[in-house]
Amino acid sequence: MTPVHIGIMGCASVARRKVLPAMAALPGIEIAAIASRDPDKAAEAARAHGCRAVKGYEALLDLDEVEAVYVPLPNALHAAWIDHALSAGKHVLAEKPMTTSASRTGGLIAKARARRLVLMENVMFPHHRQHAVVRGQLEDGAIGDLRAFHASFGVPRRPADDVRYSAELGGGALMDAGVYPVRAAMSFLGSDLTVLSAVLTHRHGQHVDSAGHALLHSSGGVGAQLTFGLDHSYRSSYELWGSAGRIVVEHAFTPPADHVPVIRLERSSGVQEIRLTPDDQVANSVSAFATAVRSGRFPDSGGTLQQAALIEDIGARARRCVDHTPGLADTIQTKELS
Numbered sequence: 385m386t387p388v389h390i391g392i393m394g395c396a397s398v399a400r401r402k403v404l405p406a407m408a409a410l411p412g413i414e415i416a417a418i419a420s421r422d423p424d425k426a427a428e429a430a431r432a433h434g435c436r437a438v439k440g441y442e443a444l445l446d447l448d449e450v451e452a453v454y455v456p457l458p459n460a461l462h463a464a465w466i467d468h469a470l471s472a473g474k475h476v477l478a479e480k481p482m483t484t485s486a487s488r489t490g491g492l493i494a495k496a497r498a499r500r501l502v503l504m505e506n507v508m509f510p511h512h513r514q515h516a517v518v519r520g521q522l523e524d525g526a527i528g529d530l531r532a533f534h535a536s537f538g539v540p541r542r543p544a545d546d547v548r549y550s551a552e553l554g555g556g557a558l559m560d561a562g563v564y565p566v567r568a569a570m571s572f573l574g575s576d577l578t579v580l581s582a583v584l585t586h587r588h589g590q591h592v593d594s595a596g597h598a599l600l601h602s603s604g605g606v607g608a609q610l611t612f613g614l615d616h617s618y619r620s621s622y623e624l625w626g627s628a629g630r631i632v633v634e635h636a637f638t639p640p641a642d643h644v645p646v647i648r649l650e651r652s653s654g655v656q657e658i659r660l661t662p663d664d665q666v667a668n669s670v671s672a673f674a675t676a677v678r679s680g681r682f683p684d685s686g687g688t689l690q691q692a693a694l695i696e697d698i699g700a701r702a703r704r705c706v707d708h709t710p711g712l713a714d715t716i717q718t719k720e721l722s
């Protein structure tokens with residue numbers, strides 16, 4: 385397969401830490417250029433990958449040798465740059481969430497299809513093989529009939545200027561962290577999910593939600609309780625609770641490539657831990673994108689569309705709460721600035 389020549393739009397942390405190293409190691413991808421608003425940043429990143437440095441994203445789209453772009457910009461900027469990239473005839477791998485609105489996501493997917501271009505959202509965890517093993521256990525009746533689903537994704541607080549705390553840039557816990565438990569619920573409970581209720585919590589003085597939870601149910605009556613947050617000790621797990629047992633998966637959503645997955649199966653007969661060989665979900669996701677570009681077989685966008693609709697619905701239905709813990713915001717702010 386001729387490698388897909390890809391251009392990188394912005395020197396984002398996720399690009400530098402995860403996606404660029406995975407792309408560099410894959411034969412199906414060649415990093416052709418890295419663009420940044422800051423030419424020095426672009427030059428430094430490009431040096432590390434032996435590719436061209438470009439100032440500005442528009443200039444990246446003007447390059448003929450770039451046939452696809454990776455968009456790891458702040459959430460609110462995804463839509464406009466995906467749109468520009470598609471208009472310029474480039475395939476697009478977009479960071480999650482694809483956009484901050486379900487209708488915009490739908491419009492861009494339609495535009496990509498009409499132009500025979502691949503547009504894929506980089507939700508990586510479904511590309512990890514551990515979830516197929518869990519699905520197999522469920523289908524084999526290991527825990528009986530599924531009665532309930534719980535999923536959580538939360539990360540510790542970041543510096544105050546992180547894009548996740550900017551409402552203007554599409555930040556907030558629901559947009560950033562909520563995607564994972566929502567997508568996990570979809571993959572085990574099916575596509576017919578309804579949002580029953582939700583709560584989004586804002587820290588006093590902050591413009592975005594820092595935490596949330598949502599209650600969903602499937603058409604078959606199975607409930608899903610989802611929790612997410614940006615000011616939490618690290619948690620990345622889900623649990624399937626059935627009539628005859630329980631399956632628990634820790635490190636479910638962002639396991640590193642060397643992580644040894646352990647699937648915990650609890651039944652009346654005892655507890656079994658199924659150890660799997662490590663898998664690299666970042667490489668798998670990027671590889672799926674490259675294969676789609678080269679084969680012309682477009683990735684199924686149904687999951688992206690449904691996820692966008694559910695995220696929007698959770699946001700629309702959520703009761704908003706303000707956490708007034710006295711002095712909390714000030715304390716955190718002072719610590720981070722010192």
Ligand SMILES: NC(=O)c1ccc[n+]([C@@H]2O[C@H](COP(=O)([O-])OP(=O)(O)OC[C@H]3O[C@@H](n4cnc5c(N)ncnc54)[C@H](OP(=O)(O)O)[C@@H]3O)[C@@H](O)[C@H]2O)c1
Nearest residue numbers: 394395396397398420421456457458459479480481506547
């Ligand atoms: N799939 C995953 O596992 C995963 C993990 C983490 C993050 N993400 C997603 O990746 C995206 C980026 O997240 P991140 O944490 O990597 O963000 P980040 O480090 O803040 O990077 C965002 C990049 O966007 C560019 N940018 C353009 N306009 C900007 C503006 N007004 N303010 C700030 N940056 C601007 C900057 O690049 P230049 O200055 O170089 O132009 C910046 O480096 C988000 O959509 C996030 O949801 C996905």
